[in-house]
Amino acid sequence: MTLKSMTGFARSDGVHGDTAWFWEVKSVNGRSLDLRFRLPSGLERLEASVRGLCQEKLARGNCTINLTVKRESGQTEIRLNEPALAQAHAVAERAKSLTKLKPARLDTLLAMRGVVETVEPEETEEQQAALGHALLAGLAAALDGLIVARAGEGERLQRVIEQQLTDIDGLVARAVAVVARQPEALSVRLREQIARLGEAGATLEPERLHQEALLLAAKADIQEELDRLRAHVAAANELIASGQPAGRKLEFLAQEFNREANTICSKAADIEISRIGLELKTVIDQLREQVQNIE
Incomplete structure (x- = not known):
């Protein structure tokens, strides 16, 4: 049997449906097990499971766990917020009358926050659970890689x-x-x-x-x-x-x-x-x- 270091790095990636992801885990020495997570918006529900998995596999160390997720662009819907566009146009016209400046261009109006919205497809509970299971399996693989790296050190x-x-x-x-x-x-x-x-x-x-x-x-x-x-x-x-x-x-x-x-x-x-x-x-x-x- 060999000692294990608290220093190491590992990465794992995978794809589930229209979602590609990768985990990065790294650790350095610490007096106890200190975990820091960076999970994308919408996946905060996984934090408790992520914490439990890390506590199961690691005993000590300052550990940072990062998850990056990317969905296929074809699954993302872009919508025009017509009321917001109308309001932005009205504001631009009013500003023109007050300042005598040139009217705002369409690309300027479309670039305003809230005029164009990106809408992710809604998922069922079953789809969310399946994605969560795949992501946790990927984390387990990354943690196993971290353990191997720490064992080598x-x-x-x-x-x-x-x-x-x-x-x-x-x-x-x-x-x-x-x-x-x-x-x-x-x-x-x-x-x-x-x-x-x-x-x-x-x-x-x-x-x-x-x-x-x-x-x-x-x-x-x-x-x-x-x-x-x-x-x-x-x-x-x-x-x-x-x-x-x-x-x-x-x-x-x-x-x-x-x-x-x-x-x-x-x-x-x-x-x-x-x-x-x-x-x-x-x-x-x-x-x-x-x-x-x-x-």
Whole structure:
């Protein structure tokens, strides 16, 4: 199973009777499922069905759904609104008498709104239902295409995310190796500091030296953070393998990754641990950017 992106585009078209149409659907990342529709005048009745179909097939993303419809011109009737033409002519004649200008031409009068009307043929309820069914079937095809596009983008993102998780795991392994050497390094550092104090004439009791050594070791202990990072990597890989929408959970895990990396940097008592912590933060920031696009 692969992850699905929230980014994609698809189109479908078809013909039903004298009506040709095409759907365009596109989506980008979003915190939830946000749907925007653009339906032609007269087809607003389909919005509830369109919304339900989108909610059935999509889980997250800012989605725009556009429907364009064109009817064959032979089915459209053009009518002359004679009362409106008469009124327009009367107004033109009155204007001529007042201004002494040339009378309005016929093409000018016909171009006035309402003089010439375009009348679409009336449809029965059965015809409307049949057209609505065909349009919804076309939308389903477009949404299926969108899902395929989002899956293709998700597959690419999955490879990137899996590599980032592998990088995090490798950095944790490096940190574990450094941590294993830390007690000896802390001991050497403490002896060096004691030697410098001795040169300055200061003395410390053995018990106090032991307490200081324990305190330094406790402050520098990052084993819990490393264990949690490994657990987060395992959880992220399980989410990817589940095949379920995992974007929100991966975003949460990315926040937890970042929390542990910050703690490691703040506890670092070794230059190598500091370097590893900074590398972790870089990879985790890249991970956070990618998982924001996952459904």
